[in-house]
Amino acid sequence: MSALAVELGCVAALLATAVIGVAAARTPRLGRVSVYGLAAIVCTIALVSAAGALLRQEPPAEIVLPLGLPWLGSHFSLDPLSAFFLVVVDLGGALASLYALGYGRHEHAPQRVLPFYPAFLAGMNLVVLAADAFSFLLSWEFMSLASWALVMAHHREAANRRAGYVYLLMASFGTLMLLLAFGLLAGTAGDYGFAAIRLAPHAPWIATLVLLLMLLGAGSKAGLVPLHVWLPLAHPAAPSQVSALMSGVMTKVAIYGFIRVVFDLLGQPDWSTSGIVLLFGGITAPIGILYALMEKDLKRLLAYSTIENVGIIFVSLGLALAFQANDEKLPAALAFTAKLFHVFNHSLFKSLLFFGAGAVLSATGERDMDKLGGLIHRMPVTSVVFLVGSIAISALPPFNGFVSEWLIFQAVLQSPQLPQWGLKILVPAVGALMALAAALAAACFVKAYGITFLGRPRGPATSKAHEVDRFSLAAMIIPAALCLFAGVLPGLVMDALAPIASDLLGNRLAPQSPLAWLSIVPLAESKGSYNGLLVAAFIIVSASLSYVAIRLLATGSVRRGPAWGCGFTDPVPLAQYSAAGFAQPIRRVFGTLVFRARDRVTMPPPGDIAPARLRIELHDQVWERIYAPLANGIVGTAVRLNRMQLLTIRGYLSLVFVTLVTLLLVLAIWT
Amino acid sequence: MHGLAFDISHSLAGGLVLVSFMMLYQDRLTSLLNVFALHALMLAAAVAWQAFIQDAPHLYVTAAIALIFKAIIIPVALRRIVYKLGIHREVETVVGIGMTMLAGMGLVALSLALMLRVTADADALAREDLAFALSVVLLGLLFMVTRRNAVSQVVGFMSLENGLILAAAGAKGMPLVVEISVAFSVLIAFIVIGIVLFRIRERFDSVDVSQLDVSRGERS
Known part of the structure; x- marks a missing residue:
């Protein structure tokens, strides 16, 4: 049986699971085990089959089912690009289902989650498999509506209802843009199959218009600034396993849509359009992470960080477009591969972080970081994997986030090869914005991790917290291990991604796995190389050496004494750094420009014993x-x-x- | 012969427009109904003449429908309604008659100027017919807008529909089934409106449609 048939079978199985979810929702325990268990199994099968198709480099296959429009049918196809995105979707789906096996116990309205969860997974799979405009848009809407239903799962809170409303509006806007884009693509001939669209010639103005419409349509789903407003509302509103899917996977499906149309269906791009994509991505990355820095709600912080990563992905998309428009095949392949790598990485660590946030939420009942703290003592495993996710997303070696961002910067450094002066100036500027975003991301996750897991408990809920169940832990440990694996052995991942670039761009990076010591050399030895294994070994060796040195050279005896309290002797936990306090320097530097931030201090008059109040005013511009x-x-x-x-x-x-x-x-x- | 046939059909259609103008200044319902019957009579004559010169027997059926339903049954029924409602002595004036007549002339001028230019390559008979038909439709609409009484609005609607029939008769090759269905829809509209009239009357002791606005809370 071909991989495509397996994938379609898995979609059908997921839809059947959704029906089971309707039936089994009355008995929460049975429903949870059956729905999430089945979803995990089906996603794993789909994952294995898609990964096999990608690694074996199977030729593109297509199936036409007699569904949908009578004269068109439903085309589904599996080529390297869709196989890769299926891997992302189903890996995320399998992990989230595994996580939900344990986490779903805390769900108080399972009948609102169980039917829609497998349907949402099926929708995302279908979008990636669809090979004609009609099935694509239908699956896209199906995915949107299923995720909307999940956002509205806890609809009794007014904030969630508002999130659902804004989400629905933005989703309809996005689909409208996609509809127009496909209408333009099909042209007057009106053939909506991707194969026909690919062959048809497109006038330059139509290609530009389609690219802009896709930027609006897919960008609104992915969370491109300024179309991101729904994302930080909707993603945290859903149950945590769904938040992980929406942030880690659904944004990637949107990016898939963009790649499919712009790189596959449109043909040769115009260089000026790449500037627009670069600009949007370059603005999105730092703005997204600045929002995240100002946030004290853990899940919303993660959602804003998704916006930053989408910005980074769009920057590398723009780079690939720019190089491709100038026929610079090798840098284009580099930027493209880097982007796919980052897509994969982000789906891993964002799922991991959302699982961690969900674990914290289920253990303490709190999402507000200012009421958490000291969880490292109570939840040791969760805090270690959350730390791994934080390091990975902050793009620090030896994890995977570093490799993909390093590759993107390698592509940025090739910009002097571009002939257009506009791009020569724009690309380094965007690169600087990305560097800024990367630094801010590190600050942001120091804050997220430090305030949540370190220090002393800030609230009563935190001191009673305990470690989460085994399913949740397993679902967090697997992506953490994968993050480390992809960071230490990036050459294997890049080689797996290479056929996609050669399929769409006509060129690929040189094979990395035969290189000595598992280094990666994207372009040439002189232009930069990276060895994850070496860096990891160095980190381990130097860390152990310093540990040993401290144990040997410092005084051996452990003394317990009063810690120096910086002159502040009152030991209440509230005296610790707060989330807002940690972000204050960055708010001072960037906040006035981006958020029109104001600090207001109200001092009581002398003699009044009321406390002084510090109020921070932020405007979402x-x-x-x-x-x-x-x-x-x-x-x-x-x-x-x-x-x-x-x-x-x-x-x-x-x-x-x-x-x-x-x-x-x-x-x-x-x- | 062609010259005479053209002249007669031209004068019949023109007569229909003239009667539409006559309707505009009737301020009593009974006389309005009489003029409306005349309107339908003119229409029947015009359609019958078209049937004769086009040699299209099915148009005779249309003419007969116009004669029986519009010139006889509907005016008589409306007259009974008016007497039953006791509004046969009422005088209604909304917009001054002079203004209405001036506006009507403007509309006729507009439709002539437009139709004669748009249909430059159609044959002369159809052009004249269409121009007059559009005038009748516009005058009917103007009549409906300037009247407040529900019965006169019904009459305005019927005269508007007469204009449509005139246009249809002028255009050769209009199938009979369309005409019959139009005729029946008008009949059904008449029945529905008649029932509604009595309902309005029951509720508000008047068939002045501005009373409806009061009941909706628009005006006190």
Whole structure:
């Protein structure tokens, strides 16, 4: 049986699981075990089959099912690109299902989650498999609606209802853009199969327009600034396993849509369009992580960090486009492979971090970091894997985040080869923005990890926390191990990704695995090489040496004495660094520009014993400058038009009459 | 012969427009119904003449429908309704008659200017017919807009529909089934409106449609 048939079978099995979810929701325990267990098994099968297809470099296969539009049918195909994204989707799906086997115990409304969870997985699989515009859009909408239902699972909280509403609006906007893009692609011939679109020639202005529409459509789903507003609301609102899927996997499906259309269906791009993609990505990355730094809700922080990573991915997409437009095949392949690598990495560590946040949430009932702290004593395993995820997402060696970002920077460094001056200036500027984002990300995750897991408990809930169940732990340990594996042996991953680049761009990076000592040399030895194994060995050796040195050379006897309290002797836990306090220096530097941040101190008059208050004012400028005026405009127009609903009969007749006469007059004057 | 046939059909269609103008200044319902019956009579004559010169027997059926339903049954029924409602003595004026007539002339000028230009390559008879038909439709609409009484709005609607029939008769090759279905839809509209009239009357002791607005809370 071909891999494609296996994948479609898995989709059908997931849909059947959704039906089981409806039936079994009455008995929470049975429902949880059956739905999540089945989903985990099916996702693992799909994962193995897709990975096999990718590694064996199977030729593209296509199946036409007699569903959907009668004259079109439903085309599904499996080529290296979709195989890779299936790996991402199903790896995330399998991990999330495994996690949910344990975590789902804390779900108080399982009947609202169990039916939609497998449906959501099936939708994401279908988007990646679809090979005609109709099935693609249908699966896309199916995925959106299933995830919307999951966001609305805890609909009794007003904030979740608002998140669901904003999400629905933005999802419809995105789908509208995709619809227009595919309409333009199909052209007047109206053949919606991807194979036909690929062969048809596209006028340059249509190609530019389609790229912009895809940027809006896929970008709104992926969370590109300024289309990101729904993401930090919706992702944390869902149950944690779903948050992990939405952040780690669904944004990747959106990126898949963008790649499929722009790199596969459109053909040769124009260099100016790559500038737009670069600019959007370059703005998104630092803005996203600055939002994350200002956040004290752990899950929202992770959601904002997703925006940053989407920005990084779009930067490397823009780089690949720029090089491809100038026929620089090798740097294009480098940027493209780096981007796929980062897609894979982000799906790993973002799932891991959301699982960790979910574990903290289930152990303490808190998402607010200012009420957490000291969890490293209570939840040792969770805190270690969360640390791994934090280091990986902060792009520090020896983990995988470093490798993919390093590769992207290698591509940035090739920008002097570009002939256009606009790109020559823009690419290094965007690279600087990315470097800024990477540094801020490290600060952000120092904050996330330090405030949550280190120090002393800040609230009563934290001191009673205990380690989570084995399923959740396993689901967190596996991606952590994969992060380390991909970081230490990046050459293997790059070789697995190479056929995708050669398929879409016509060139690939040189094979990395035969190189000595498992180094990676993306372009040439002189331009940069990296050896994850060596770095890891160095870190381990130097860390052990310093540990031994400290034990040997420092005084051997452990003394317990009062710690120096920086002159502050009151030992209340609230005196520790808070999340806002940690971010204060960065808020001072960037906040005034990006958030119009203001600190206000209210001092009581002398003699008054009221405490002094420090109030921090932050403005979400994207919301206030773009969305709020838009919403006000729409509501205002609707209110004004509402009067049209309540005219008298003669009023309506007059309206018809005047319209008719005006149109006739126009016609009379025109002809 | 062609010249005479053209002249007659031209004058019949023109007569229909003239009667539409007559409707505009009737301020009593009984006389309005009489004029409406005349309107339908003119239509029947115009359609019958078209049937004769086009040699299209099915148009005779249309003419007969117009004669029986619109010139006889509907006016008589409306008259009974008016008497039953006791509004046969009422005078309604919404917009001054002079203004209405001026607006009507403007509409006729518009439709002539437009139709004659748009249909430059159609044959002369159809052009004249379409221009007059559009005038009748616009005048009917103007009539509906300027009246407040529900009965006169019904009459305005019927006269508008007469204009449509005139246009249909002028265009050769209009299938009979379309005409019959239009005729029946008008009949059903008449029945529905008749029922609604009595319901309005029951509720508000008046068939002045502005009363409906009061009940909706629009005006006090």
